[in-house]
Amino acid sequence: MKRGIRDKVAIIGMGCSKFGERWDVGAEDLMIESFKECIADAGIAKNDIQAAWLGTCFDEVSVGKSALPAAMALRLPRISVTRVENFCASGTEALRGAVYGVASGAYEICLAMGVEKLKDIGYGGLPEFSSNMGSLQMMWFPNATAPGCFAMLASGYSEKYGIDMQELKKAMAHVSTKSHANGALNPKAHLRRPVTEEQVLNSPMVAYPLGLFDCCGVSDGSACAIVTTPEIAKKLGKKDVITIKALQLALSNGEELQYDNWDGAHFMTTTQAAIEAYKEAGITNPREEINMMEVHDCFSITELVTMEDLQISERGSAPKDILDGFYDRDGQVPCQVDGGLKCFGHPIGASGLRMMYEMYLQLQGKAGERQLKDPRIGLTHNLGGFPMLNVCSVGIIGKYDG
């Protein structure tokens, strides 16, 4: 019997650097920036940390391999530090390592650190990764990029639901304008300029049908969390303890394009991870029970489809919900309140932890101008890789009921 980790682990401190094109700093500085905030928030000494996990994705072009970059930057006292890499879920993987470390009883206080330094490659977009895709894969895999692969999802969705691409693009444009409106309120966000739906629709084409404003920012940044048991959290004097309700991961096994059962209009992994996460968290009606979300809006179409995989919108009805403002900051389930990947930015290894950071702030009423009214349950979601081949994580956190 799976017992899960619901309410077994509390977050006692979090930090997040300013995201953006941080030409001024390297990965070490970014880690220190988020760590300073995090350790102060936790109210513990650095050497109280017993084990740490580092999430980073494009290590060869930023911080280098292994967990040494975190151990060195934070001068950790020769403790266990593990590097995890699972595409865009790397940050959530780091948290999962730390949370499981505490939940197992092996440690009492653990650190999860996520960092990515992308803007040192000399060109826009994510680093070209064909040389790291494997010696066989490079011989046959198409000349694809992330926007191109996610763009394909729009053609699949349009076909499946018989929705004209121009209509679909309007809903996608609302996804982006909503995130820009939210990002404008966030001092740590990468992109802080509101845009109109017309601007989004007229932006230059990156990969049909995705225009520039359908794509998230490529950013440098870092976010981290310190976790412990709810009992220790209380002992440390924490009021309104925030606990992990669920952390689930689901990975493609190749069925999407090797088997014949995928419609090309949803994420098989997200669908599965959501079911498992709701079970773990004891949520039966997500549309009513989830108060806010930070999902993996690497591209507008990703967010749109994800609303259905997370069972917030019915299949085929995400465009309508989106256009109805259901996911706006003043809607029923606000999504990307901090600006999302779209505007807060997307330093891969940090993104999962940045999402948790926003949930953590909102649950404590510390989200400033963009504070929502009394949220109790928040959901985070990462989707790494491509729609046809990906890693998905779903996290749920909330106030401690124990």
Add this chain to the structure above:
Amino acid sequence: MVGITSYGGYIPRFRLNRMVVVQNMAWFFPVIMAVAQGEKSVANWDEDALSMAVAAANDCSIGKNRKAIDGFYLASTTMPFADRHNAEIAAAALNANEAGLTCADFTGTLKAGTTAAIAAIEAVQSGSKKNVLVAASDQRRTQMASMYEMFLGDGAAALLFGNEDVIAEFKGNFSSSYDFADHYKASGKDFDYTWEERWVRDEGYAKIIPETINGFLNKYSMKIEDFDKIIFPCYFKREHKNIAKKIGADPAKVQDNMHEVCGDTGTAHPLVMFVAALEEAKPGDKLLLASFGQGCDVLAFEVTDKINDFKGPQGIKGSLANRAELNNYPQYSKFRDMIPIDMGIRSESNSNTSLSTLWRNRKMILGLVGGKCKKCGTIQFPATPMCVNPDCNAMDEMEDYEFADKSGKIIMYTGDMLSATVNPPAVYGAVRFDGGGRIFADFTDCVLDQVKVGLPVKMSFRRKYKDGLRGISGYFWKAVPQVTE
């Protein structure tokens, strides 16, 4: 009876109107205007002599038992490898048997295609081989504003020789060999070096072809009137007709040199013209084929009744009809790598080709072979040891399944402006094969606006990348949306 048992042809889809070259380059060399009739065939940026040879060989072996091919001869002067047998790569792309197969590259002269055909015929005549496939192909880069830029086109043709179900019986051959260098290409050079056209025309084509044809007629005590079709290359249109007169042939019986529709396809051209003639031939027709290049090969064939039952492949006629205009001179120049364009840092990615990985996976990469689960019948690409069907997941039950000849339909697609490619946007997507199985693949020979979900595709062997640092070209299969213009 020894002879031709099948034929195939391939002319690339893109055609460049010669007036476009004139409009762009006549300022530099106005003489090109004199030969600006019609259009020339242009290989797509991802095609080369090897990929076009595979296309023609595929076309030639549709419906044939490829496992029965025991000889594969490739003829070209523009093969991608100087030392790594190009014929073996092409044979692997056809999923021909490896054991019991003899491969050979015929190169170094534009008559290599007919020389390969003679070698194939002799092998079958001697009884040492039963089915020998000959593919001839050329993709010659030409300097801007040169006469060669005007004359030359890209293409390939293939002939299968054997002694069962012969559609054109071999009736004899005669060759001449001279070190007549109308042009040459030194090892390591990019372009042909050509001598004065008048000399090439008058002392070359106009003497060597008639002399060799006459040599053939003397050898077999035949007369030119015995032949219903006389096929020989000569990119000088007027001289092509003069040669016919010189050998006493009825001009109506001379196969057109195809200047207006594709241009001279080099090593492939005698066979390209010959396949075009076969496509129109009737039982009993006698065909005389001659080539040109450091001498001349002459071969004679007589068409049999079997041609009536022969299911024509795409051939030359079909591929000429499958055309799209490429009337953008800078784009054409970039396809031939003539001009530098800022490709961006993203294009600098330089992964080494793992030769051991390629060897282990040669069927998958070169032959587009996936798997079919022996337990549940699920067809899958790529094939890995465990079946992908979640209700099966059988281990080590996979058998080979060939996708190269399967048609499919597009299920998702995009046109990607971020991908580094010489022909943006990079169009790619997911395809479902009609017989089952899916593939995530690059699309080619199409423009984004023509692509739709549900559009049929066929698979085509293409050059996937060219690694200049290490001098290796990598090949894989792309999906060609079946759009008609």
